[in-house]
Amino acid sequence: MYCPHCRILTVNVRCPVCLSRAxxxxxxxxxxxxxxKxxxxxxxxxxxxxxxGVPFLTESVLGAGLSARLGSSFERVRVYVPWERYETARELERGFFSNAYAPDSE
Ligand SMILES: [Zn+2]
Structure with a gap:
C-alpha cells in the first residue's frame, strides 16, 4: 500500500508515519x-x-533556514523514486551502500 501524504510504501492498512487510513x-x-541520507x-x-536511469526526487529534512544556520553537514536528504522503479532503486542502494561501508566483503 502507499500513503500519498507521506509518499511511503507500507504493508499495513494504516500509514506508519501519519497513521492515516487513506x-x-x-x-x-x-x-x-x-x-x-x-x-x-x-x-x-x-x-x-x-x-x-532511475529518476528521483530529493527533499531536505530540515527547512532551508534551519539547515543554513546549522551548516550543511547537519542536513539530511530524503530521496524518492517512482514506484515502478522502486525495486531497482532499492537494489542499487543496497548494493552501493553495502560496498561503501564494507569494502572487503567481496
Ligand atoms: Zn502517511
Missing amino acids: VREPERGDWCFLAE EKPWDGALTEILGQN
Whole structure:
C-alpha cells in the first residue's frame, strides 16, 4: 500500500508515519520514499540512480533556514523514486551502500 501524504510504501492498512487510513494501492508515477541520507551520501545515491536511469526526487529534512544556520553537514536528504522503479532503486542502494561501508566483503 502507499500513503500519498507521506509518499511511503507500507504493508499495513494504516500509514506508519501519519497513521492515516487513506492508503491505497501504489500506481505508476507515485513517488516512493527510498532512503534518508546525510550529506554527502545523498549525492552518492542520486548519482548512482542517475547513472542507472532511475529518476528521483530529493527533499531536505530540515527547512532551508534551519539547515543554513546549522551548516550543511547537519542536513539530511530524503530521496524518492517512482514506484515502478522502486525495486531497482532499492537494489542499487543496497548494493552501493553495502560496498561503501564494507569494502572487503567481496
Ligand atoms: Zn502517511
